[in-house]
Amino acid sequence: MTQVQKKKSGVDKFLSVVERIGNALPHPATLFAGFALLVVVLSWVASQFDMAVVHPGTGETVTPVNLLSREGLHMILTRMVTNFTSFAPLGTVLVSLLGIGIAEGTGLIGAVLRLVVLSSPKRLLTFVIVFAGVLSNTASEVGYVLLVPLAAVIFLAAGRHPLAGLAAAFAGVSGGYSANLLLGTVDPLLAGLSTEAAKIINPDYAVNPAANYYFMFVSTFIVAGLGTWVTEKVVIPRLGEYEGDEKPESIDRLSTQEKRGMLYASIAVLLMVAFILGGLIPEGGYLRDPETNEILHSPFMSGIVAFIFLLAGVAGIAYGVGAKTIKNDSDVMRGMAKSMETLGSYIVLVFFAAQFVAYFNWTNLGLILAINGADALKTMGLSGIPLMIMFILVAASINMVMGSASAKWAIMAPVFIPMFMLLGYTPEFTQTAYRIGDSVTNIISPMMSYFALIVAFIQRYDKNAGIGTVISTMLPYSVAFLIGWVILFIGWVLLDLPIGPGAELYMP
Numbered sequence: 001m002t003q004v005q006k007k008k009s010g011v012d013k014f015l016s017v018v019e020r021i022g023n024a025l026p027h028p029a030t031l032f033a034g035f036a037l038l039v040v041v042l043s044w045v046a047s048q049f050d051m052a053v054v055h056p057g058t059g060e061t062v063t064p065v066n067l068l069s070r071e072g073l074h075m076i077l078t079r080m081v082t083n084f085t086s087f088a089p090l091g092t093v094l095v096s097l098l099g100i101g102i103a104e105g106t107g108l109i110g111a112v113l114r115l116v117v118l119s120s121p122k123r124l125l126t127f128v129i130v131f132a133g134v135l136s137n138t139a140s141e142v143g144y145v146l147l148v149p150l151a152a153v154i155f156l157a158a159g160r161h162p163l164a165g166l167a168a169a170f171a172g173v174s175g176g177y178s179a180n181l182l183l184g185t186v187d188p189l190l191a192g193l194s195t196e197a198a199k200i201i202n203p204d205y206a207v208n209p210a211a212n213y214y215f216m217f218v219s220t221f222i223v224a225g226l227g228t229w230v231t232e233k234v235v236i237p238r239l240g241e242y243e244g245d246e247k248p249e250s251i252d253r254l255s256t257q258e259k260r261g262m263l264y265a266s267i268a269v270l271l272m273v274a275f276i277l278g279g280l281i282p283e284g285g286y287l288r289d290p291e292t293n294e295i296l297h298s299p300f301m302s303g304i305v306a307f308i309f310l311l312a313g314v315a316g317i318a319y320g321v322g323a324k325t326i327k328n329d330s331d332v333m334r335g336m337a338k339s340m341e342t343l344g345s346y347i348v349l350v351f352f353a354a355q356f357v358a359y360f361n362w363t364n365l366g367l368i369l370a371i372n373g374a375d376a377l378k379t380m381g382l383s384g385i386p387l388m389i390m391f392i393l394v395a396a397s398i399n400m401v402m403g404s405a406s407a408k409w410a411i412m413a414p415v416f417i418p419m420f421m422l423l424g425y426t427p428e429f430t431q432t433a434y435r436i437g438d439s440v441t442n443i444i445s446p447m448m449s450y451f452a453l454i455v456a457f458i459q460r461y462d463k464n465a466g467i468g469t470v471i472s473t474m475l476p477y478s479v480a481f482l483i484g485w486v487i488l489f490i491g492w493v494l495l496d497l498p499i500g501p502g503a504e505l506y507m508p
Helices: 002-024 028-049 068-078 080-085 088-105 110-119 124-139 140-157 162-175 184-199 213-239 256-280 306-323 329-341 344-363 365-380 384-398 406-422 426-440 453-460 466-495
Strands: none
Touching: 028 068, 028 344, 028 365, 028 406, 068 080, 068 344, 080 344, 088 110, 088 184, 088 306, 088 329, 088 344, 110 256, 110 306, 124 140, 124 162, 124 213, 140 162, 140 453, 162 213, 162 453, 162 466, 184 306, 184 344, 184 406, 184 426, 213 466, 256 306, 256 466, 306 329, 344 365, 344 406, 344 453, 365 406, 384 406, 384 426, 384 466, 406 426, 426 466, 453 466
16 A cells, blocks of 8 residues: 555656646647747748758748748738638537537437446446447537546446546546547547648648548547456556445436437437438439549538538437427527537637648748658658657657647647658548547646546545546556557558548558
């Protein structure tokens, strides 16, 4: 016990340093505003020193554009609004979340989670909780606020340590952030940022929101399996018997109305899927490309965000009608409006992020850095798997002091995507590596937005718990996910498998 306590104390000291560093950072929106100003200044410095490079693809000379000139000032003033409104991730997140807001507001998402967890055999309980946690991250915060505390209650009711259930759910929801069987709001968001960054090299390049889907699909089972193993073999033995004051609670199964709602939602989803398949399977289907008859570059693929909205929205309304959780159209609008209420700070963040990305592109600094960086990496001889593993570790490290996946990617994508494109790797491949690094340290990062909430949940069962308790409990998951994901990633590269529909590993 003494050794365990010493380990906790060491973790506490380390996390205190990380927490102080994180708290010392300004608000992310302020950071982006500062970065935008820094780009303006650096554009002047680069132009003064004539930091020109030769584009390896076209042979043309790339020179820095000075934003402290008259022309630069005009660009900043006249394009400020369009920088914001045309920023790729903004519309995709808003539209996706509108549909998910309906499903969440009517109670569909909560009912699905309860059904999945409560209907599973006891011997598969841990796996189902981790698996449900992974699936729940499609719906943003619902996994944190619903499944994580529910998992603790379920484990306690099953005679097991509640913190083990909480840890298993948290590992799935947050550690499995880049694994899922479904597309969620983060997919179009990151794809939009990757598209903006890829345009530095190729103005016509577009990253599909489903670009990482194949890898995500397989990762779901890897994360669920590893999470189950860590829970059963590491966390539960370490926690021992629960001796707290909390008593087991009864968990209500779906009511008759909720079951009817699930039936209605299932029928609605089946009809939607039939509509989609009817437009994709037949030759010349109405969702295929009208000119080439392809699926990969079809209206269906480019309209993924619309289908996320429609599937979630229609299923949510059908559930609400069946379960009688909605009485009229106002209830539907209320769910959509509530989902938008949570986006106030995100919209503020996007405004400044959009200016930063636009300035970075205008100045050619991203292209210059990419070309110089690619040359430096070539000189080092670092490429292929070692290069990508190093990139994964960099992303995982940055995640410890900056929690937002989109905020980090908005900074990293304009530098690393063009750099890796020049080294022959597709933006989709680079994005996959980033998502691995971003996920594995979520569960041990105090900067993760729901970290404080997890601490509060744990303190319900252990009054003396703190940050060190969370970290010492979740660290085995983080290490296991990192090792497992890197092994999967290496295998994927060696087999040269596509990581998503139309998404290859290497540039053509």
